[in-house]
Amino acid sequence: MPGPIDYSKLRILPDFDTAEWWAGTKARKYLVRQCKACGHKWFPPIFPACAKCASLDVAWFEASGKGKVYSYVVVVQPIVGAFIGAVPYVVAIIELDDCKEADGTVTRVAGVMLDEESEVAIGLPCEVVYEETNDPKIVMPRWKINGTAANAWRFTE
Amino acid sequence: MGALTDKYCIVGVGETPHMRPSNRTTLSMACEAVTKALADAGLKPGDVDGMTSYQAGDSTTSPHVATALGMRLNYAVDILGGGSSGEALVAHAIGLIEAGYCKTMVIFRSMNGRSGRRMGGQTPGGPVPVANAEGDAQFNMGWGWTTPAQRFGMSAMRYLHDTGCTTKAFAEIAVAHRYHATLNPKAIHRSPITIEDHQRSRWIVKPFRLLDCCQETDVSVAIIVTSRERAYDLRHPPVFIMGGYARTLTDSPQWNYSRESLHYVAGNYGWKRAFGMAGITHKDVDFVSCYDAFTFTTLIQLEANGFCGRGEAGEFVKGGRLQIDHELPSNLSGGHLSEGYTHGVQMVIENIRQLRHRADDACPGWAEGKHTYDRKAGCRQLRKADLCCGMGWGWENMASCLILRGMAA
Numbered sequence: 023m024p025g026p027i028d029y030s031k032l033r034i035l036p037d038f039d040t041a042e043w044w045a046g047t048k049a050r051k052y053l054v055r056q057c058k059a060c061g062h063k064w065f066p067p068i069f070p071a072c073a074k075c076a077s078l079d080v081a082w083f084e085a086s087g088k089g090k091v092y093s094y095v096v097v098v099q100p101i102v103g104a105f106i107g108a109v110p111y112v113v114a115i116i117e118l119d120d121c122k123e124a125d126g127t128v129t130r131v132a133g134v135m136l137d138e139e140s141e142v143a144i145g146l147p148c149e150v151v152y153e154e155t156n157d158p159k160i161v162m163p164r165w166k167i168n169g170t171a172a173n174a175w176r177f178t179e
Numbered sequence: 180m181g182a183l184t185d186k187y188c189i190v191g192v193g194e195t196p197h198m199r200p201s202n203r204t205t206l207s208m209a210c211e212a213v214t215k216a217l218a219d220a221g222l223k224p225g226d227v228d229g230m231t232s233y234q235a236g237d238s239t240t241s242p243h244v245a246t247a248l249g250m251r252l253n254y255a256v257d258i259l260g261g262g263s264s265g266e267a268l269v270a271h272a273i274g275l276i277e278a279g280y281c282k283t284m285v286i287f288r289s290m291n292g293r294s295g296r297r298m299g300g301q302t303p304g305g306p307v308p309v310a311n312a313e314g315d316a317q318f319n320m321g322w323g324w325t326t327p328a329q330r331f332g333m334s335a336m337r338y339l340h341d342t343g344c345t346t347k348a349f350a351e352i353a354v355a356h357r358y359h360a361t362l363n364p365k366a367i368h369r370s371p372i373t374i375e376d377h378q379r380s381r382w383i384v385k386p387f388r389l390l391d392c393c394q395e396t397d398v399s400v401a402i403i404v405t406s407r408e409r410a411y412d413l414r415h416p417p418v419f420i421m422g423g424y425a426r427t428l429t430d431s432p433q434w435n436y437s438r439e440s441l442h443y444v445a446g447n448y449g450w451k452r453a454f455g456m457a458g459i460t461h462k463d464v465d466f467v468s469c470y471d472a473f474t475f476t477t478l479i480q481l482e483a484n485g486f487c488g489r490g491e492a493g494e495f496v497k498g499g500r501l502q503i504d505h506e507l508p509s510n511l512s513g514g515h516l517s518e519g520y521t522h523g524v525q526m527v528i529e530n531i532r533q534l535r536h537r538a539d540d541a542c543p544g545w546a547e548g549k550h551t552y553d554r555k556a557g558c559r560q561l562r563k564a565d566l567c568c569g570m571g572w573g574w575e576n577m578a579s580c581l582i583l584r585g586m587a588a
Contacts, residue, residue: 027323034321035313044317066318066434073431093337093441095329096385103306105323110382113324115333115436130436132333134322139385144340162321175340177386179378
């Protein structure tokens with residue numbers, strides 16, 4: 023697995039729209055925003071209104087924390103100091119299994135994989151894993167591959 | 180909007196050298212770029228009555244430049260933005276001049292993009308020691324995912340997956356733009372590179388290598404827009420603004436990845452408007468510029484703006500198609516990849532010079548429009564440069580375009 027993230031160099035500052043989301047990860051719940059009017063779900067929670075019906079009457083949906091890798095990058099040159107010891111690490115966009123809507127919309131989220139580059143591929147299933155940080159208020163969601171897929175695609179150049 | 184086609188012109192261009200570092204303020208550099216653009220147009224500071232700029236909290240403002248140069252302005256506005264903003268401010272200028280708010284406008288960008296504020300949050304010396312992740316950054320910096328390379332890499336990776344394209348297509352773009360830089364005395368990198376050089380360069384963030392990434396520099400650039408009637412009296416034959424689109428957005432544009440395809444970028448929503456305004460087809464275009472923050476951004480803009488079909492850009496750029504003297508020359512100054520990094524306006528400036536037939540190359544008579552077309556002798560002027568399509572890029576989610584023609588078209 024990649025090296026550790028030095029959370030002493032990364033201060034997460036929740037705000038009025040996101041504090042409940044971070045409270046969610048602390049309670050080991052992966053939340054996405056959900057519209058009370060039309061049911062649409064989205065991420066990240068910085069957006070306080072529904073992009074499908076413009077309602078501001080929004081709630082939370084507790085996702086299973088399971089999904090599939092939609093795309094990924096392998097960060098080789100670190101930019102954020104907290105991640106210097108973690109390179110090379112994989113950041114992925116993940117399609118959540120239980121956030122598919124009738125019109126084809128799928129809620130996609132992003133996060134840091136716990137897996138090595140050689141273990142990650144587009145199409146593979148994965149699940150959220152929670153990681154304690156230096157800040158007792160902040161628990162960081164990471165993602166881990168948890169299965170195989172016939173159509174998995176890996177960047178091999 | 181069709182009625183505005185050809186009513187407005189770009190009449191002056193100017194820039195500082197690309198520096199690393201400049202050891203200058205953004206105000207000092209902006210004053211140099213603006214005065215050079217004025218001289219290029221044959222205008223005095225008092226002839227300009229409007230000024231706009233774009234920045235990311237990293238630059239001086241129009242009132243500062245106006246104060247320094249003794250200009251009394253009727254309109255001075257500075258907007259937040261990066262790539263695609265220069266072309267958008269040309270659209271603002273057209274609207275403002277049409278409506279009578281001012282008569283002649285200068286647009287500038289001034290940035291210590293290497294020695295000062297760097298894109299993506301890193302410090303000039305390297306990684307950010309301790310970072311505050313607030314606002315949007317909670318959900319990207321928190322995952323160690325901040326820079327344009329890291330973000331665009333995500334759509335590039337999915338593009339490779341979806342289309343079967345390989346990074347050899349990225350290499351084609353790096354090689355083409357570098358070749359053009361070898362013909363540009365102002366460019367930071369002037370040594371030619373090969374596909375193999377690209378493939379051997381070190382990884383920054385997979386799928387991007389070093390030679391996929393642009394050259395951050397300290398620089399200022401300026402362009403001047405005025406009406407056709409005024410343009411005829413100025414120093415150079417006018418370059419006419421035929422059409423464009425201005426900071427057009429995708430759906431779910433901001434830090435939300437649930438739109439149908441990550442690499443269905445903003446240009447897809449804009450190009451019919453621009454080509455319709457201009458009354459042209461892609462076949463009429465002699466050359467292009469594409470915001471090449473990365474090789475991939477050029478690739479995907481060509482596709483998004485209809486120069487090839489969806490998923491076909493990798494094939495489209497093969498065989499040197501984007502090189503001078505080939506089918507569709509791109510970024511003739513070397514672009515961000517090899518000339519330097521100005522958040523887009525340098526491409527507009529190069530396009531203007533090409534359309535005037537006055538590329539500032541190694542030809543002794545370039546200022547009079549005398550070119551040899553001998554690439555080995557350093558000539559980078561196109562033989563036929565009548566019509567160009569310039570494409571600006573903010574993120575995947577934001578794009579601008581400027582279709583221009585010279586007097587010959």
